Amino acid sequence: MMTRFNQLPTLRIDPTKKVIFNYKGKSCAGSEGDTVATALYANGVRVFARSLKYHRPRGLYSLDGECSNTCMEVDGIPNVRTENTLAKQGMEVKEQNVKGSAENDMMAFIDKLDWMMPAGFYYRTMHKPASMWPVAMKQIRKAAGLGVMSPDHVTPGKFDEIFPRTDVVVIGGGPAGMQAALAAADKGVRVIIMESRPWLGGFFDYRAAEYSKGKPLYSRARELAEKVEAHPGIRVLKHTSMVGAYSNNLVTGFQIGGEGDSFTERYVEIRANAVVVAVGCIERPLIFDNNERPGVMQVACAHRLARTYGILAGEKALFSVGHDLGLEAAIDLYDLGMKIACVADIREDGQNPELLLELAKRNIPVLKGWVVTKAHGSKQVKKATIATIDGTITRDFNCNVIVASAGFTPITGPLTLAGAKLRYDSHTNFFIPETLPEKTHIAGRMTGLEDSMAIEASGTLAGIKAAMDSLACTCCGSESASEGDSEGDSKEKSSSSSCCEACDDAALKAAEEALKALPGPSRGTKLVTAPVKGRKSFICFDEDTTIKNIKQAIEMGFDVPELIKRFTSAGTGPGQGGIPGHNLPLFVAKYEALSGVPAPVRPTTVRPPLVPTLIATYAGTNHIMMKRTPMDEMQRSDGGIFRKIGVWERARYFSDDFECKAEIENVRNNVGMLDGSTLGKFRIHGPDALKALQRVYTSDMSKIKPGRVKYSAMCNDDGCVIDDGVVIKIAENDYYFTTSTGRAGQTVEWVRYHTRYDGWDFNMVNLTDSMGVINLSGPNARKVLQKITDEDVSNEAFPFSAYKEFMVKDTIPVKAMRLGFVGELSYEFHVPSSYMVSLWNMLKEAGKEFGIKNFGVEAQNVLRMEKCHIILGQESEQRTNLLDLGLGFLWDRKKTDAKTVGAVALAQAEKDQTRFRLVGFKMENNGRAPKDGSLIVDDKVRGYICTARDSFSLNEAVGMALVESHMAKIGTRLEIFEDECGDQRIYGKVVPMPFYDPDGSRMKS
Amino acid sequence: MALTITCPVCGKRNGYEFRYGGEDKGPRPDEAGLTPQSWCDYVHMNNCVAGVQKEWWFHKDGCGSWFTIHRNTTTNLQVATPEADR
Structure with missing residues (x-):
C-alpha cells in the first residue's frame, strides 16, 4: 500500500x-x-x-x-x-x-x-437465417454486458422522497452556484442549492492556486461554503445529483444519505419559481490510441486524487492537455512529489505566461503543439508516445500515468432538459444556450468563463436575476411573479426605499457592470483526436466505440450525430454521454467537412435521468398504508384472518375453513355479528341537499319518509352503476347516506362534480372514519338487541326497512336500521367510532346465551349471494348499467328536471337487446360451483360467472352470472368454461332469483 | 407531474394534489330532446385544444373544491384567467 x-x-x-x-x-x-x-x-x-x-x-x-x-x-x-x-x-x-x-x-x-x-x-449480421439469432444472442449476452443482477435481489436500505417548494433553486454548489444562492437569498427569497458531491466548493475546492493575495482557491471555497451553510434563507442539499428538469421549473434529483440521515437515498422534487444552472464543466476526453488504458486519466482526476484524497496517481506522469488548468495541475503535482516527464500542450500559444514561468522554474519541459498519440503497456501505462499535432515528429517517454484532456465541455444536460435550445459557439468550442426557458439563468464556468472572479460575478448576477423573477412587486404592481400566482411570497418590504426588492434594479445593474469589467469567456481548444487511425482510440468507453466505428457509420450514410449515436451506441451507457457527449458531434462535423459537406455541430439528445439512479430511489418509501376499523384489534384476537380490501384491512374469515360453513350456519340459524365499519357514511345538509341527492341518485329522493330507509343507486353518465346504498332523512334538508366501501373516497368529489355548475347551497361531511358499523344478523338478533336497550324493537315498532335513533345505556347514540343484506332478521348499528368496542362488547355479552359469533366478509358474501343481493364490482363491471342488474325499479323517469346523472343513457339503453342481464343459476346434477369469473360459452363467449358458491343453506351450488339477454330466460342451460378446464365443461341452469327465502319472510319477520 | 396549480382556496400547490375534471363544456343540457348523438357529444367528446383551454380541477388532497383554471396544453402551464372570464 x-x-x-x-x-x-x-x-x-x-x-x-x-x-x-x-x-x-x-x-x-x-x-x-x-x-x-x-x-x-x-x-x-x-x-x-x-x-x-x-x-x-x-x-x-x-x-x-x-x-x-x-x-x-x-x-x-x-x-x-x-x-x-x-x-x-x-x-x-x-x-x-x-x-x-x-x-x-x-x-x-x-x-x-x-x-x-x-x-x-x-x-x-447474424439474422440470416433467422434461426441463428436466438443462438447468437445467447452467446453475445453471455460475453457482453456490464453487471449481473440476481433475479431475487432486494435493494437494501431506506428510501425516501421530499417535495420541497422554493423561490430559487440553484443547481451546482461551485463558486458560481454559491454566489448565486447568496445573492438570491440576500434579496429575501428562499433558496435551495443542490450539489452532487458531498461538499460545496466545485472546482475551487481542491486547487491551491491563488484566488487573491495570500488566499488560495480552496480557502475561498470553504469561506463561501460556510456563508452558504450559515445563511438562514438557503437550504443546502449536498450529495444530491440533479437528474431531471421539467416545465414549470420543476427540478428533480436524488440525495445520498450520510451518517445520521434517516435515508439511504431519497428522491428530491423541487418546485421553484426560478432556476440557476451553474453545473460547470467536465473535461473533454482526448482521443488517442489506448486512451482508456489504466493509468490514463483526466487532469482533475489526477489533481483531485492528490489534493482531495491524498493519493499520488503514480511516480511519473506525462501531461497532454489543452487548457491552463492542466498546466496548473502539473505544477501542483510536481510540488507534491510527482515526476513530470513532459507537458505536451495542444495549444501552440495562448498559455498563461505565469504558469509557463512556474513550469520553467521547475525544469518541466513544455512542448507546445504536441499531443499524446499512444499509450503503451498491456494492462497499465508503461510508456507514452507523443507527436506534433500534424503527426510528423514523435517522441517516447517512460511514465506510468498519462494525464490527458483535450479541453472542457459544459454540462449542458440540465439546460437541455429544462428546454433550452443549444447552439455551437466557435470561440469557446462549447454548446451554449441560444434561448433559455423562462426564469432560468446560467452562471459560472459553463458559460465559458475561466477567471475566478468572473465566475463568481456571473453567479451573483444570475442569483439576483432569479430572485427578481420570483419576487412579486409590492410597490408599482409590475408583474414579475409567475402568472396566476396569487400567493404573496414576498414579505413586507421596508418602506424606506422608494421601490421594492422586485423592482430594485440597482443591484442588478451593479452586478452586470462587475461582470463586464472582468475577463470574458476564453478560447477553447478544438482538437478531438490525436493524429491516429483510430482502431483502438475510444470515443465512448461504456460501449467500446472507437473512432474507427464512427467513421464506418458515417461512411454507411449516417450523417447526424444522433443517428450515429444510435447505430454505434456511443453515449448510451451508464455514463449518460459524459465521455462522448461533446466529442462525437465535434468529430462528426470535422469528418464530414473533410468530405466537402460542411455540417453544423449538433449535440445529441439527453434525457432524464442524467445520472444513473436506483429504481428503489424513485419508488421511495413503501406506501402500503391500510386503514383499520375500530374493531381491528378485537377481530384479530378473535381469530380473524385479514385481507386487504380496497384501502382497508378486513376480517375475511374466522377459521381455516375458507368456505365459512360454521359462520354461515350460525347466521342462518342463530345470530352473528359483522364489523361493517368500512361502509362509506355521509351527511349531506343545507337548503339544496335534496337537489344534490336528486342529481346523483336514480330514485326520487323526495319520497323518502322519515323513519324509513331508502335503498337507491348512483349511475355515471353512461347509466352504468357505480354505487348503491341507503339514504335516510334525519331532518328537513338533512340526510344521512351510505355508499359501498370502495366508493367512500370519491363520493364527495362525485356529488360536487355533478353539481359544479349549479351553485347549490349544501354541505357534505364524510363520516366514514368517525362512525363505525355493526351488523347484527340472524333469527335471534332481536332477542340480543332487546337485552341491551329499553327501546321497543318489536317487529311492529321497528319493522323491516325502518330507521330508529336511540341511546344504549343512556350513553351510546345509535342510528339503527332494519336491513336484510344477508337475508335474515338484521340490524345495522351506526355509532361513533369511539363507542364501537363498547357496543360490540355489550352485544357479545348479550348474545352469549345464544352463542353469538363473529362472521367475516366471505360469509357475508355467500349469505347475500344466496339472497341475490348484489355487490357492485362483483355482479357488475364498468359496462353494467342499472337495467342489466334488474334494478330498473330504482330509476324514476319522471324527475327529468333533476337532470339525474345516468338517466339519459338509461332511457337510451332501455330497448337495447344486445346488453347483458344478471341471472341466477344453479348447477346441474348437484354439481360443484364454478370459479368466479368463469366464462359462459356456446360457440362464442356469452357471459361470465359473477359469484358462485356451494351453498350450505340450500344444499346445492348456486350463483349469479351476467349473460347475453337472450339467455336470461328461466331454464336456459348455461355451458360454463373454467380456466384450464380443457374440453371439460360444467353446466348450470337459469333459475329465478333469489334462491334463499324468496318471499323475504325471514328478513321481514 | 410538473404542473403546478393555483387553487382558489388553497393557493399555489403541487399538481399531484389535484384530479383533472375535463374540459369546461358548460352545464348539463336539458333532457328533453336529447339524441344519443348529442348526449354522447356532451359526455365523451372533447375539443382537445392545442393551446389555452378552460378546464376543471378538483383539489382532492386539499380543500375538496372543484374549480376552473386556464392551462396552455402545449406547455402544460397554468395561465392567467383571460379578462373575459374574470
Missing part, C-alpha cells in the same frame, strides 16, 4: 479513521471520506473492470462517474459507480463482466477480434 498525504489542507478524507471493506474476499482499508474507487486505488488496484465488448482493462479515469470504467458490484448491486460511492465499513465489492478477474480476464482475447465487430454489426 502506498503512502498517502495526510496533512494537506484540501483533504476530504480523515486519515485517522479507517474504513475496512471487502474487495474480492480480501479486506481493504480506506479512510473515512474515501470513495470505493479511491480506496481501491490507494490499495494498489489499477484495473477496476473490463469493458463491455472487448474486455479491455479499465481504470480510474474521471472521479465523477462519467464512464463505466469503475462500475462494480457493491453489496449485491451491480453497476455501482464506485468513484461516486463513499466506502463504508463492511461493504462487499466485486468486479463485474470478467471471467477470472479484472486483472486476468479470460475473455481478453476478444480485444483482438474487433475486426469482426464493425459498427452496428449486431444489426447487420
Whole structure:
C-alpha cells in the first residue's frame, strides 16, 4: 500500500479513521471520506473492470462517474459507480463482466477480434437465417454486458422522497452556484442549492492556486461554503445529483444519505419559481490510441486524487492537455512529489505566461503543439508516445500515468432538459444556450468563463436575476411573479426605499457592470483526436466505440450525430454521454467537412435521468398504508384472518375453513355479528341537499319518509352503476347516506362534480372514519338487541326497512336500521367510532346465551349471494348499467328536471337487446360451483360467472352470472368454461332469483 | 407531474394534489330532446385544444373544491384567467 498525504489542507478524507471493506474476499482499508474507487486505488488496484465488448482493462479515469470504467458490484448491486460511492465499513465489492478477474480476464482475447465487430454489426449480421439469432444472442449476452443482477435481489436500505417548494433553486454548489444562492437569498427569497458531491466548493475546492493575495482557491471555497451553510434563507442539499428538469421549473434529483440521515437515498422534487444552472464543466476526453488504458486519466482526476484524497496517481506522469488548468495541475503535482516527464500542450500559444514561468522554474519541459498519440503497456501505462499535432515528429517517454484532456465541455444536460435550445459557439468550442426557458439563468464556468472572479460575478448576477423573477412587486404592481400566482411570497418590504426588492434594479445593474469589467469567456481548444487511425482510440468507453466505428457509420450514410449515436451506441451507457457527449458531434462535423459537406455541430439528445439512479430511489418509501376499523384489534384476537380490501384491512374469515360453513350456519340459524365499519357514511345538509341527492341518485329522493330507509343507486353518465346504498332523512334538508366501501373516497368529489355548475347551497361531511358499523344478523338478533336497550324493537315498532335513533345505556347514540343484506332478521348499528368496542362488547355479552359469533366478509358474501343481493364490482363491471342488474325499479323517469346523472343513457339503453342481464343459476346434477369469473360459452363467449358458491343453506351450488339477454330466460342451460378446464365443461341452469327465502319472510319477520 | 396549480382556496400547490375534471363544456343540457348523438357529444367528446383551454380541477388532497383554471396544453402551464372570464 502506498503512502498517502495526510496533512494537506484540501483533504476530504480523515486519515485517522479507517474504513475496512471487502474487495474480492480480501479486506481493504480506506479512510473515512474515501470513495470505493479511491480506496481501491490507494490499495494498489489499477484495473477496476473490463469493458463491455472487448474486455479491455479499465481504470480510474474521471472521479465523477462519467464512464463505466469503475462500475462494480457493491453489496449485491451491480453497476455501482464506485468513484461516486463513499466506502463504508463492511461493504462487499466485486468486479463485474470478467471471467477470472479484472486483472486476468479470460475473455481478453476478444480485444483482438474487433475486426469482426464493425459498427452496428449486431444489426447487420447474424439474422440470416433467422434461426441463428436466438443462438447468437445467447452467446453475445453471455460475453457482453456490464453487471449481473440476481433475479431475487432486494435493494437494501431506506428510501425516501421530499417535495420541497422554493423561490430559487440553484443547481451546482461551485463558486458560481454559491454566489448565486447568496445573492438570491440576500434579496429575501428562499433558496435551495443542490450539489452532487458531498461538499460545496466545485472546482475551487481542491486547487491551491491563488484566488487573491495570500488566499488560495480552496480557502475561498470553504469561506463561501460556510456563508452558504450559515445563511438562514438557503437550504443546502449536498450529495444530491440533479437528474431531471421539467416545465414549470420543476427540478428533480436524488440525495445520498450520510451518517445520521434517516435515508439511504431519497428522491428530491423541487418546485421553484426560478432556476440557476451553474453545473460547470467536465473535461473533454482526448482521443488517442489506448486512451482508456489504466493509468490514463483526466487532469482533475489526477489533481483531485492528490489534493482531495491524498493519493499520488503514480511516480511519473506525462501531461497532454489543452487548457491552463492542466498546466496548473502539473505544477501542483510536481510540488507534491510527482515526476513530470513532459507537458505536451495542444495549444501552440495562448498559455498563461505565469504558469509557463512556474513550469520553467521547475525544469518541466513544455512542448507546445504536441499531443499524446499512444499509450503503451498491456494492462497499465508503461510508456507514452507523443507527436506534433500534424503527426510528423514523435517522441517516447517512460511514465506510468498519462494525464490527458483535450479541453472542457459544459454540462449542458440540465439546460437541455429544462428546454433550452443549444447552439455551437466557435470561440469557446462549447454548446451554449441560444434561448433559455423562462426564469432560468446560467452562471459560472459553463458559460465559458475561466477567471475566478468572473465566475463568481456571473453567479451573483444570475442569483439576483432569479430572485427578481420570483419576487412579486409590492410597490408599482409590475408583474414579475409567475402568472396566476396569487400567493404573496414576498414579505413586507421596508418602506424606506422608494421601490421594492422586485423592482430594485440597482443591484442588478451593479452586478452586470462587475461582470463586464472582468475577463470574458476564453478560447477553447478544438482538437478531438490525436493524429491516429483510430482502431483502438475510444470515443465512448461504456460501449467500446472507437473512432474507427464512427467513421464506418458515417461512411454507411449516417450523417447526424444522433443517428450515429444510435447505430454505434456511443453515449448510451451508464455514463449518460459524459465521455462522448461533446466529442462525437465535434468529430462528426470535422469528418464530414473533410468530405466537402460542411455540417453544423449538433449535440445529441439527453434525457432524464442524467445520472444513473436506483429504481428503489424513485419508488421511495413503501406506501402500503391500510386503514383499520375500530374493531381491528378485537377481530384479530378473535381469530380473524385479514385481507386487504380496497384501502382497508378486513376480517375475511374466522377459521381455516375458507368456505365459512360454521359462520354461515350460525347466521342462518342463530345470530352473528359483522364489523361493517368500512361502509362509506355521509351527511349531506343545507337548503339544496335534496337537489344534490336528486342529481346523483336514480330514485326520487323526495319520497323518502322519515323513519324509513331508502335503498337507491348512483349511475355515471353512461347509466352504468357505480354505487348503491341507503339514504335516510334525519331532518328537513338533512340526510344521512351510505355508499359501498370502495366508493367512500370519491363520493364527495362525485356529488360536487355533478353539481359544479349549479351553485347549490349544501354541505357534505364524510363520516366514514368517525362512525363505525355493526351488523347484527340472524333469527335471534332481536332477542340480543332487546337485552341491551329499553327501546321497543318489536317487529311492529321497528319493522323491516325502518330507521330508529336511540341511546344504549343512556350513553351510546345509535342510528339503527332494519336491513336484510344477508337475508335474515338484521340490524345495522351506526355509532361513533369511539363507542364501537363498547357496543360490540355489550352485544357479545348479550348474545352469549345464544352463542353469538363473529362472521367475516366471505360469509357475508355467500349469505347475500344466496339472497341475490348484489355487490357492485362483483355482479357488475364498468359496462353494467342499472337495467342489466334488474334494478330498473330504482330509476324514476319522471324527475327529468333533476337532470339525474345516468338517466339519459338509461332511457337510451332501455330497448337495447344486445346488453347483458344478471341471472341466477344453479348447477346441474348437484354439481360443484364454478370459479368466479368463469366464462359462459356456446360457440362464442356469452357471459361470465359473477359469484358462485356451494351453498350450505340450500344444499346445492348456486350463483349469479351476467349473460347475453337472450339467455336470461328461466331454464336456459348455461355451458360454463373454467380456466384450464380443457374440453371439460360444467353446466348450470337459469333459475329465478333469489334462491334463499324468496318471499323475504325471514328478513321481514 | 410538473404542473403546478393555483387553487382558489388553497393557493399555489403541487399538481399531484389535484384530479383533472375535463374540459369546461358548460352545464348539463336539458333532457328533453336529447339524441344519443348529442348526449354522447356532451359526455365523451372533447375539443382537445392545442393551446389555452378552460378546464376543471378538483383539489382532492386539499380543500375538496372543484374549480376552473386556464392551462396552455402545449406547455402544460397554468395561465392567467383571460379578462373575459374574470
